Every structure is written in structure tokens, then in C-alpha cells.
Amino acid sequence: MKIASATQHARQFIQIQCVRAALSGLAIAAVGGVMTVAPAYAQTFPISSVEIEGNQRIEDATILSYLRLERGQSASAAQLNDAVQRLQRSGLFETVDVVPVGNxxxxxxxxxxxxxxxNIEGNKRLKDADLLPLLNSKSxxxxxxxxxxxxxxxxAEGYNQAGRIAATVTPRIIPRSNNRVDLVFEISEGDVxxxxxxxxxxxxxxxDRRLRRVIESKQAGLLRSIIQSDTFVGDRVAFDRQLLRDFYLSxxxxxxxxxxxxxxxxxxxDGYFISFKVREGQQFKVGQVTTTSDLPEIDAAEYQRVARLKPGQVYSPAKIENTITRMERLALQKGLNFIRVEPRITRNDAAVTLDVEFAIIRGPRVFVERIDIEGNATTLDRVVRRQFKTVEGDPFNPREIRxxxxxxxxxxxxxxxDVNTRQGSGPEQVVVDVDVEETTTGSLGFGVSYGADTGATFSVNFIERNFLGxxxxxxxxxxxxxxxxxxxxxFxxxxxxxxxxxxxxxxxxxxTDSQYADYDTQAVGFEPSVEFPVSENGRLRLNYRISKDSIKNVDPTVSPIIQRxxxxxxxxALGYLYSYDTRRTGLNPNGGVLLRFGQQFAGIGGGLQFIQTTGLVSAETKVAREEVTLRAQLEFGxxxxxxxxxxxxxxFFLNSNKLRGFDGAGMGPRDLASTNQDALGGNFFAVARLEADFPLGLPEEYGIRGGVFFDVGSVWGLDDVNGAGGTIVDDSLNLRSVIGFSVLWDTQIGPLRFNFSKALVKEDYDRERTFDLTVSTKF
Known part of the structure; x- marks a missing residue:
């Protein structure tokens, strides 16, 4: 079997044989000893017929259409050459030979x-199904x-985008019968x-370490064979530039x-070095903040009061946008349309401050004529349309459209x-165009997690975020x-x-098969709920729950308090949960606050009767040039x-997620007279957790950081400590405290956390845990 290179076939050999132009006449006259040569003229060839040879699939008429030479005309050498070029450029012929023979x-x-x-051969990283649609060569x-x-x-460009710029692709052909060939692309993928x-x-x-956490590109580390973010992609570098700018501006x-x-x-x-050359400049803070307006219906002082921007704060465009939104929202609440807030910044280089003046002006009188939505093949129009607070006929507000x-x-x-605007049917009308391209919204995941309290847990999860569009x-x-x-x-x-x-x-x-004593539990329930915003960062959830909780297979040796x-x-039960979260929606890029408070009122319509109250207060911030994260939490029930x-x-039972340094249910009320000193839980608990995580000096691409923590808390309180037999139970409020060190490893197979702890204050019957490992991943 003979294999020929495609490049060799590209070298075309075109033969054009022409009869040399004869001199139409040569007159040599000697007049006074001077020789005169008559001018020569290019010869033309009369064509009485055209004979075509060698074509098998292509019709004679097709070839004649490229020649553009007809019977009975005379063709010059230049016209014959043009005809050859046209046939060659058609891409249908390997060789072309045009020869005038007589007429x-x-x-x-x-x-x-x-x-x-x-065929594609040699590819392992990229599959045939992904590569074949890219080709213009078809069977x-x-x-x-x-x-x-x-x-x-x-x-080759596809492999380049996958980070394999050393990949080579060579096209080769294998001759077959009947003037057919197999086209094979031989790929040498090379390394990433x-x-x-x-x-x-x-x-x-x-x-450098802090800035590397800002950008998308990552350095190759320990798991370089798994991590994809350390693969060099040229387009990603341009995106990194914008991320750096946003980081510094905020x-x-x-x-x-x-x-x-x-x-x-x-x-x-086999690798890239990426260098970003930056000019930071100085950090500016907010100077004077004023609100002005020439409109008689505007009370500037009233609008000034809704501004969250204060002198001395670090300047941030997000804070300016937030204040403008608040002021324009206040204008709408007062029934004032077409009111716009224009920020005017005055720079003070000496004080390194920016004075901000919010000028309240009257904007152009423009209305929204209609909202056109295109590209949503599955998603219903109303799903997109309800993201607009503006409807057809409302005053046009560019900020609301953004x-x-x-x-x-x-x-x-x-x-x-993409959301863009254009002029409508009149100068006071605007059409809003929404052009979307849908993506997959469903996922099927398989996961595994491990905790010292729960052991290894395997999970299957399905979620569709845009059900039926x-x-x-x-x-x-x-x-x-x-x-x-x-x-x-x-749902x-x-x-x-x-x-x-x-x-x-x-x-x-x-x-569950309880780890705290020898009994099993079973719970089946149904819980509808509604949730809605009550403030800029606050939400309220109302729910109803009906359930049946059963305790089964109770061993006769367990505590009488459990047996009953x-x-x-x-x-x-009816319940509510209020949450206030500024960790992602707040204006402080270095910290945030999370508050949760909820209650469940059981006994509605019968069944168990109790009130259960839970709460969480959490705050975190970054210090030391954002290298160290400090976190404080208070949780109670x-x-x-x-x-x-x-x-x-x-x-309530406390596990290592709430109070580190102890086994699950390893502290709190316990029946010391029972065979296994069964944990009983408590009606009350409170835990305070203080921790900090920081770099360990290792390359940040390894994803390894260190942490220290201090936990203090307790669980206590039973309604009745007297069972159907002798019991020894201490349900008083006895505080425990723990210190420890953590190693945090953010890997592609999941976040790993290693906790090494030591209880400072504990009771004799508590069960301490000095080492704890948690891992979670999805694939």
C-alpha cells in the first residue's frame, strides 16, 4: 500500500505547449547600408474543435465552462494561459494540460x-466526535x-486551545481503487x-501570592496532571487583566x-512564564459627599440621608453605584419619573481623596416601547421578562436595564x-433587545464525603435548574x-x-443507626415553604412541616431516658427563618456578616408540642494585606x-462541625449508669468559634494553607433526668474549650481539612478527639 504526502500532491505540474509565434514577415532592406527589421506580431490559434481527455467524473460541459473558449474563435497564448489557470483554480484537477494541435x-x-x-489517528486527549465536525474534508x-x-x-489550533501547542497534525492519503483515497490526519499530541x-x-x-488568587490562570502545582486551570490559554490572559483592574478599583x-x-x-x-507589569498608583479614599439638585420637587437633604457612602471610606465604584441606585429608587417611590443621579468626582491629589457630588437632574423623557427577546428556544419569554422591573410603557431607566x-x-x-437598546418608532421610544444563547441547566452528580462522625458517605444528585423552561x-x-x-x-x-x-x-x-447509643431512627416528612426579600440583604422564609419521627430497635441496655x-x-409545626447576608452582596470586598434566626412552633393541629429556636451570627474579614482571614461565629439553640x-x-447534639476536639455527641448530658454511657443530648446549646487561616509559605498553586482555632461551648439541659431505673446524669451548663491547628488543602478532588486539637477544659466523661479529617468531592 503506497502512502503519499498531501503536500506532494499539492505541487501541480502544468504543461502548456504552444507553437512559437512565427514572424509574420521579415524584410531586410539595405538602404544606404542600413538594415531594417519589420515588427513581429503574436500568433493566434484558430480553434475548430475542443477535445477533452482524462475526465472520469466531471462532465465535458463543466470543463468547457472553465475554459471559456468556443469553437470557431481564435485564441492567443495569453487566453490559453488564462484558461489553464481557471481550470487549476477550480480545485477539481491534479494536473491540467492544454495543447493546440493544428486547429x-x-x-x-x-x-x-x-x-x-x-480518519483521525493518534488522538487520545480529544475525541473523534469533537474533532471530525471541525473538518471541511468529508467523505x-x-x-x-x-x-x-x-x-x-x-x-492544531484546537489542541493549542487545550494547552498543547507542541501538537502536530499531518494529513496523509492512502490510495484506493477507482481513483479514491482515504484521508488520514496523523496527530502527535505532545504534552500539555x-x-x-x-x-x-x-x-x-x-x-504576588494575593494577586495570583485574583486571576483565572494558575501555576502548575502538585496535581498538574489533574488541574486544568494551569494549562496556558492565551484568551485567559486578557481576562486576567480585567480581573486585576476590577480588584484594584474596588x-x-x-x-x-x-x-x-x-x-x-x-x-x-513545554511551559509558559507569564509576567504582569502593573502600575498601582495611590489608594484614594472618599472625601466630601454632597447631594445637590436644581429641581424644585427634590429635597437634596432627604436624598443625602439614604447615601451609604461616608467620608474616610476607601473609594469604590460599587459604592457609588449603590448610592445612585438608592437615590433613584427613592425618586420612584415618590412618583418622580425621569430622575437621574449623576456622580461628579473631584480629585484631591494632596489629600489623596475623591470628593463625590451626587447631582440629581431630570433625564430625557423616554419610554420603553417594547422588550424583544431572541435566542431562547427552551426558556419561556416570561422567565427572562420577569428579570426586568421595567415593562412596556414605563419610563426608560438605563441603570435599571443594566x-x-x-x-x-x-x-x-x-x-x-446581551441586552442592548435602540430607538423605537419615535424619538421618545426605546426598544430593549435581549439576545441570549441557552446552555445546559441540568446535572447528574456522584459524590463521596468522609467525616469522622458520619464515616464515608456516597451520594447521587440530580438537579434541573430550568425545568421545562x-x-x-x-x-x-x-x-x-x-x-x-x-x-x-x-421543587x-x-x-x-x-x-x-x-x-x-x-x-x-x-x-440512621445511631452512633451515640444502640437504637435506630426513621424520619419521613413533607415541608412546603415560601421565601421573599424583606430588605436589601435580608430574606424571610416561612415554612410548614409535618413529619413522623420514630425510634426503633432500642437495645434493652441503653439508658432508660432513651427507652421511654x-x-x-x-x-x-409552623416556622420562620430570617437571614441577613452581606458576604457576597455587601460593599466590603474584604469581609461580610451572616445572621440567621429562626423558630419552629410545633403542635399545630396536634402531635408534639414545643418551640425550637436556633440562631447564628458569623463575621469574617481579611487583614495583613488580605493574606489572613479572621472569622468569628456564635451559634445557639x-x-x-x-x-x-x-x-x-x-x-441537640454537638459534632465536630459545631465544636471541634470532641467525638460526635462526645460531650454534654450522658447517662453514666448505662452500659455504654449513652449520650442524651440537651435542650440548649451555645458555641463560639474563633479561627484564622493564613498562608504557610508554600507555593499557592499547591492550595495548602494553615489555620488556628479556638472553640468554646456546651450543650445542656434535660426536662427530666430520672428514667425508669437508676441514672446518673449531669445536665448542667459546663463549658468546654478547645484550641487547635488546621491544614487546609483545596484540591481538585475536593477540599480536605486536617484538624489537630487539644481540649483545654472538659469533663471526665467527655470523649475527646485530637485529630479530625473531612473530605468532600463531586464527580
């Missing part, structure tokens, strides 16, 4: 073969060396070209510039979402471990009754029984 024009062609099939088409070379370049080092020049306020560096971003290929061509565009992108239903969420999860199983089905309608009101329904079935709870009991004694399924 006949003989055209001899050799056709390119037909492609029998197209049953005429083979073209130029097209094959272009296809090879496309494949990784980012070996990312460095910054000119940065003083923030270290921290008051208004003069920040990325002077250059230079990727340099290593000598071995906010709506951000809400559309935040849905996660679209890979791209209605913007609804449907989810299913199944978790199973050595001691427990949990199955749940959930969420985010815009119930067309409002910012989320309706959720959840059903669950759980079984054997059997099932129904719970019918109270279970007030309205009738009878509390059941063990209602009481």
Missing part, C-alpha cells in the same frame, strides 16, 4: 481522487490538498503546555493600570446574554453511608404568583417543651 485544442486533465473516508467529496492542509491547521510561573512587576500594596486604586502582560514560552516549549441584564446572566440558564428547580438526592440513608425530592418555583416570592416543596425520608422515647411521634418531656430526636 484542434486538446485538453488533458487528471482529476483529484474522491475521499473514501476521513464522498473531491480531495483537495489545500483543504486538507487547512483542516490540519484547524485541528502549563503555566510554570506567574509573576508581577510593580505591585507594592499586594503580594480597593480605591483608581489610577491602576496593567502596563503589559507577557507570556514567554520556555526553551523546551441591572436587569446582570440578573439575566446570574440565572445561569444562558451561556451569553419555566425557571423552576427540580432536584433529587440520595445519600447512603454505613450508618445512615437520606432520600429527598425538592422550587422562584416567581410564585409572578412576584419575587419563592415557593418550595420538599419531601424526605431518613434512616421508643416508638413514633408526629410533628406539625433552645428547645422549649410545652408538654411532657422532650424526645431525643428533638434535642
Amino acid at each position: 484542434r485544442l486538446v485538453v488533458t486533465v487528471k482529476e483529484y481522487p474522491t475521499i473514501n473516508r476521513v 464522498r467529496r473531491v480531495y483537495s490538498p489545500a483543504t486538507a492542509e487547512a483542516d490540519a491547521a484547524l485541528l 503546555v502549563e503555566v510554570e510561573r506567574i509573576s508581577f512587576i510593580g505591585n507594592r500594596a499586594y503580594s 480597593r480605591g486604586y483608581v489610577d491602576f493600570q496593567v502596563l503589559s502582560s507577557t507570556p514567554e514560552l520556555t526553551r523546551e516549549r 441591572d436587569a441584564a446582570e440578573r439575566i446572566r446570574a440565572l445561569g440558564y444562558f451561556s451569553t446574554a 419555566r425557571g423552576q428547580t427540580l432536584s433529587f438526592s440520595f445519600d447512603t453511608g454505613s450508618d445512615n440513608q437520606n432520600t429527598s425530592i425538592g 422550587i418555583e422562584p416567581a410564585f404568583l409572578g412576584r419575587d416570592l419563592s415557593l418550595g416543596v420538599n419531601t424526605y425520608y431518613r434512616t 422515647d421508643e416508638g413514633g411521634a408526629y410533628t406539625s 433552645a428547645n422549649t417543651r410545652l408538654e411532657g418531656n422532650s424526645r431525643i430526636t428533638e434535642r
Whole structure:
């Protein structure tokens, strides 16, 4: 079998044989000893017939259409040459031979073969199904060396985008019978070209380590064979420039510039060095903040009071935007349309401050004529339209249109979402165009997690975030471990009754083999809920829960306090949960606050009667040029029984997620007279957690950081410590405290946390845990 290179076939040999132009006359006259030569004229060839030879698939008429030479005309050598060029450029023939023989024009062609099939060989990282659609060379088409070379370049570019710039693609043909060939693209993939080092020049306020956490490109580390973010992608560097600018602007560096971003290929061509040259400038703070207006219906002092921007704060464009939004919202609440707030910045280089004047003006009188939505093949128009607070006929507010565009992108239903405006049917009309491109919204995940309290747990999760294109969420999860199983089905309608009101329904079935004593539990429940915003960062959730909690297979040796709870009991409860979260929505890029407070009122319509109260206060901030994260949390709970004694399924147990340094249920009320000194839980708990995490000096691409923590807390309180036999129970409030050190490793297979702890204060019967490992991953 003979294999020929496509490049060799591209070298065409074109023979054109022409009869040399004879001199139409040569007159030599000697007049006074001077020789005169008559001028020569180019010869033309009369064509009485055209004979075509060598064509098998291509019709004579097709070849004649490229020749553009007809019988009976005379053709010059230039016209014959043009005819040859036209045939050659058609891409149908490997060789073309045009020969005038007397009055006949003989055209001899050799056709390119037909492609029998197209194969790709040598590819392992990229699959045939991904590469074949890129090719213009197809089976049953005429083979073209130029097209094959272009296809090879496309494949090489695909590998380049995957970080394998050393990949080579060579097209080859294998001759077959009947003037057919197999076209084979031989690929040598080479190794992934990784980012070996990312460095910054000119940065003083923030270290290289901090800035590397800002950008998307990552250095190759320990798990370089798994991590994809350390693969060099040229387009990612441009995005990194914008991320750096946003980072500095949000921290008051208004003069920040990325002077250059230079990727340099290593000598071995197996890695890149990326250098960002930056100019930070000075950090500006907010100077004077004033509000002015010439409009008689505007009270500037009233609008000044809603401004959150204060002198002395670090300047941030986000804070300016937030204040403008508040002022324009106040104008709408007062029924004032077309009011715009224009920020006017005055720079004070001596004091390194920016004075901000919010000028309230009257904007142009423009209305929204209509909102056109295109590209949503699955998602209903109303899902996109409800992201607009503006409807047809409302006054046009550019800021509200920009906010709506951000809400559309935040849905996660679209890979791209462009929102633009254009003039409508009149000068006072605006049409809003929404052009989206849908993406996948469903996922099926398999996961594994490990905790010292729960052991290894395997899970299967399905979630569809845009169910039937209605913007609804449907989810299913199944978790199973050595001691427990949990199955749940959930449904969420985010815009119930067309409002910012989320309706959720959840059903669950759980079984556990208690680690704290020898008994099993079973819980089945149904819980509908509604959730809605009550402030800029606050939300309120109302829910109803009906469930049956059962205690089964109670061993006779367990504590009498547990034995009296054997059997099932129904719970019918109304509850609420208020949350306030500024960690992502606040204006402080270095910190945030999370508050949660909720209550459950059981006994509605019968069943168990109790009030359960829980709360969480959490705050975090970054210090030391954002290298160290400080975090403080206070969590508490109270279970007030309205009738009878509390059941063990209602009481609180503390595990290592709440108080480190102890086994699950390893501290708190315990029946010391029982065989296994069974844990009983408590009606009250309170825990304070203080921790800090910081770099350990290792390369940040390893993802390893250190941490220290201090926890203090307790669980206490039982309704009745007297069981059906002798019990020894201490349910008083006894504080425990723990210190420890953590190693945090953020890996591609999941976040790992190693806790090494030592209890400072504990009771003799507590069960201490000096080492704890948690791991969680999805794949």
C-alpha cells in the first residue's frame, strides 16, 4: 500500500505547449547600408474543435465552462494561459494540460481522487466526535490538498486551545481503487503546555501570592496532571487583566493600570512564564459627599440621608453605584419619573481623596416601547421578562436595564446574554433587545464525603435548574453511608404568583443507626415553604412541616431516658427563618456578616408540642494585606417543651462541625449508669468559634494553607433526668474549650481539612478527639 504526502500532491505540474509565434514577415532592406527589421506580431490559434481527455467524473460541459473558449474563435497564448489557470483554480484537477494541435485544442486533465473516508489517528486527549465536525474534508467529496492542509491547521489550533501547542497534525492519503483515497490526519499530541510561573512587576500594596488568587490562570502545582486551570490559554490572559483592574478599583486604586502582560514560552516549549507589569498608583479614599439638585420637587437633604457612602471610606465604584441606585429608587417611590443621579468626582491629589457630588437632574423623557427577546428556544419569554422591573410603557431607566441584564446572566440558564437598546418608532421610544444563547441547566452528580462522625458517605444528585423552561428547580438526592440513608425530592418555583416570592416543596425520608447509643431512627416528612426579600440583604422564609419521627430497635441496655422515647411521634409545626447576608452582596470586598434566626412552633393541629429556636451570627474579614482571614461565629439553640418531656430526636447534639476536639455527641448530658454511657443530648446549646487561616509559605498553586482555632461551648439541659431505673446524669451548663491547628488543602478532588486539637477544659466523661479529617468531592 503506497502512502503519499498531501503536500506532494499539492505541487501541480502544468504543461502548456504552444507553437512559437512565427514572424509574420521579415524584410531586410539595405538602404544606404542600413538594415531594417519589420515588427513581429503574436500568433493566434484558430480553434475548430475542443477535445477533452482524462475526465472520469466531471462532465465535458463543466470543463468547457472553465475554459471559456468556443469553437470557431481564435485564441492567443495569453487566453490559453488564462484558461489553464481557471481550470487549476477550480480545485477539481491534479494536473491540467492544454495543447493546440493544428486547429484542434486538446485538453488533458487528471482529476483529484474522491475521499473514501476521513480518519483521525493518534488522538487520545480529544475525541473523534469533537474533532471530525471541525473538518471541511468529508467523505464522498473531491480531495483537495489545500483543504486538507487547512483542516490540519484547524485541528492544531484546537489542541493549542487545550494547552498543547507542541501538537502536530499531518494529513496523509492512502490510495484506493477507482481513483479514491482515504484521508488520514496523523496527530502527535505532545504534552500539555502549563503555566510554570506567574509573576508581577510593580505591585507594592499586594503580594504576588494575593494577586495570583485574583486571576483565572494558575501555576502548575502538585496535581498538574489533574488541574486544568494551569494549562496556558492565551484568551485567559486578557481576562486576567480585567480581573486585576476590577480588584484594584474596588480597593480605591483608581489610577491602576496593567502596563503589559507577557507570556514567554520556555526553551523546551513545554511551559509558559507569564509576567504582569502593573502600575498601582495611590489608594484614594472618599472625601466630601454632597447631594445637590436644581429641581424644585427634590429635597437634596432627604436624598443625602439614604447615601451609604461616608467620608474616610476607601473609594469604590460599587459604592457609588449603590448610592445612585438608592437615590433613584427613592425618586420612584415618590412618583418622580425621569430622575437621574449623576456622580461628579473631584480629585484631591494632596489629600489623596475623591470628593463625590451626587447631582440629581431630570433625564430625557423616554419610554420603553417594547422588550424583544431572541435566542431562547427552551426558556419561556416570561422567565427572562420577569428579570426586568421595567415593562412596556414605563419610563426608560438605563441603570435599571443594566441591572436587569446582570440578573439575566446570574440565572445561569444562558451561556451569553446581551441586552442592548435602540430607538423605537419615535424619538421618545426605546426598544430593549435581549439576545441570549441557552446552555445546559441540568446535572447528574456522584459524590463521596468522609467525616469522622458520619464515616464515608456516597451520594447521587440530580438537579434541573430550568425545568421545562419555566425557571423552576427540580432536584433529587440520595445519600447512603454505613450508618445512615437520606432520600429527598425538592421543587422550587422562584416567581410564585409572578412576584419575587419563592415557593418550595420538599419531601424526605431518613434512616440512621445511631452512633451515640444502640437504637435506630426513621424520619419521613413533607415541608412546603415560601421565601421573599424583606430588605436589601435580608430574606424571610416561612415554612410548614409535618413529619413522623420514630425510634426503633432500642437495645434493652441503653439508658432508660432513651427507652421511654421508643416508638413514633408526629410533628406539625409552623416556622420562620430570617437571614441577613452581606458576604457576597455587601460593599466590603474584604469581609461580610451572616445572621440567621429562626423558630419552629410545633403542635399545630396536634402531635408534639414545643418551640425550637436556633440562631447564628458569623463575621469574617481579611487583614495583613488580605493574606489572613479572621472569622468569628456564635451559634445557639433552645428547645422549649410545652408538654411532657422532650424526645431525643428533638434535642441537640454537638459534632465536630459545631465544636471541634470532641467525638460526635462526645460531650454534654450522658447517662453514666448505662452500659455504654449513652449520650442524651440537651435542650440548649451555645458555641463560639474563633479561627484564622493564613498562608504557610508554600507555593499557592499547591492550595495548602494553615489555620488556628479556638472553640468554646456546651450543650445542656434535660426536662427530666430520672428514667425508669437508676441514672446518673449531669445536665448542667459546663463549658468546654478547645484550641487547635488546621491544614487546609483545596484540591481538585475536593477540599480536605486536617484538624489537630487539644481540649483545654472538659469533663471526665467527655470523649475527646485530637485529630479530625473531612473530605468532600463531586464527580
